[in-house]
Amino acid sequence: MSLHGIRTIAVLELRQRMRTSRWPVVLGIWFLIIGAVAGLTWWAVHDQAGDRGTTLYDVVLFFVLGLGMLVVPSLTATSINGDREQGVLATLQTTLLTSADIVVGKLLAAWAISLAFLLAASPFLVWAWIAGGVEVGRMLLAVTVLAFVLAVICALGLMFSALTARTISSAVLTYLSVAAFTFGTVIAFLISMPIMATQQSVRVKVVSDAFYQQTQPGIASQTQPGIPSQTQPAIPEGKLSAEPTAADCVYVNRDQTILHTERTWWLLALNPFVVVADAAPSHKPLKYLGFEPLQMISDGARTARMGTTPDSLNECWPETQPTAVVAGRSAPLQDQQLQDQKQQDQQVQQEQLVQNIQRERLNKVPAVWPYGFGFLGLIGAGTIWVAVRRLRTPIRRLPRGTRIA
């Protein structure tokens, strides 16, 4: 393998693509689609309070990855067997170029084109950054990981095009394996959940029966309380709402199905979406507002990794902090409207508090993406190795159906 050889192939590939395929058109359509998605997202969140950039960033990056996984396999999936069919591969193999030159050159050319797609989407990421809420470092990490994922997909297509004789087979195999990474890992994870689940007695922190009898006398004793009823009856003295306090929390032993996702979370880590999403999240506590797909995926994966902890067996959320916050600015409010507003604010704060606690717990879970990153790296290196071996000449064992020249 030599730099000169790799460059010769990469230049040859790029030159051919520039002239034959319609990828400038595809790039244009790509830009318009991402633009439309970004525009719609902005339209949905532009009048929201707080950092609107996080939603925009999340949605754009999610779509870039999703569409990228549709476009990128086509860059390499027919690269080698297509050349064979045209009778131009053997003429390169009889020159001083090595099989590694050919494979790596083709990979770099395809990757350069997928980076062009990434570049075409970058204005929308800049837009998200300007809108605020996303750190530049995070964004760069996410884009780097995304570019890496695309390179691995390129390598995957290259391997299949080296392995199969017919271009249609390699294209199908490439898309199938991309689908296996995307959906297969999630399906495998979901199947693993009931398999790994155990029935066991656990200590759960719940709201005491006494609290419910006090606030909702009509309802009978509960050992498994759900969400407190929306129509809240008489608010007890000294409480702003019918929310339990720390004093209302008790521990009970309960037989429960425990999902041991901490044993199978790595299945999710193999998913390219999880890898990018987990490297990407804006991780802004208290600003969990709209549709943030990457944030959701990342949270899901980390929740799975965390598994069942004493924290997740806590079903009693005392309202300590909001009371303090509200007390801090408790000027006498006469107006009914203000009173309502205050109550609403408090409710939002309560919800955010719960989310904040969850977020803090999730942030303590080690990141999931480095595992997937490493795994995809191994896949990428492995596929390149297979492709290089497959192009090595003189051939000793010729697989059925493949041509040489």
Place this chain on the structure above:
Amino acid sequence: MDAAAGIEVTGVRRAFGSVLAVDHIDLQARPGEVTALVGPNGAGKTTLLLMLGTLLAPDNGSIRIAGIDPVAAPREVRATMGWMPDGFGTWDALTVREVLETVGAAYRIAPTAARARAGELLELVHLGDLADRPARVLSRGQKQRLGLARALVHKPSILLLDEPASGLDPRSRIELRDILRQLAASGATLLVSSHILTELQEIADRAVIVARGRSVAMQDLSSASSDQGSRQRVSHWRITSLDPPRLMAALVHHGVATQPLTDAVDVEVAGDVAASELLAVLVGDGIPITAFAPSYGALETAYLAATEDRQ
């Protein structure tokens, strides 16, 4: 590397699964000569050329190209060998000149030198006018010529040509013959496979006949070459006359070995001098001769004999 060694193939065998493509081929191609590889379809010619072209490893036997084993050191072989496959494909989007420059880069020739070499070769194969047109507009014959130029980019001393003349118009065919003869004259080893026997007889110094994966005969084709040795060797001539019975009678009378054909007679004489003497005698006898030319039937006869058992 030993450029004087040419190509040496001994007992080569290659099977694809249960199909035996090459059973046992022995072959020798010497520097300064054009060696023809002839045989029916499916005789194993292309498989043999793939093995010589460093793309396929033989199951058995040995190959030496310029003294080097292509299985052990393919790179060294590639540096000295030019290969023109049958059904040559090009990068359609590139211009004719770019195709040659790219091949030059693949042989690690510096860009300026590669550009100069491309220009030279385009002149040689008469594609100068089309140099800046995309390769996809070329006709089959033009593509074939580009294929030849491609094989010559790195000035190889060994050339493997698989059906180089297919699709060529008559003028290009003659030009191809001249180019190949020139290369041989400059000391290169050429191995040419073809179906067109008469044409090979014009180009080649010797022929190897391959049938059913075996090399069955090695034929010396002295007629095309003008070296001294050929003048003494037995040669075949074809004579046509306005009066065939009289011609036959005269030939029998002079004791010449004949082989009558429908509209002519093939004779066997001992060298060029004897042939010219025979012509003088026949003309002296007043026989109306219209043609007296070297017969290319020798290769044809050998070929037909070798491939008689074709299924």
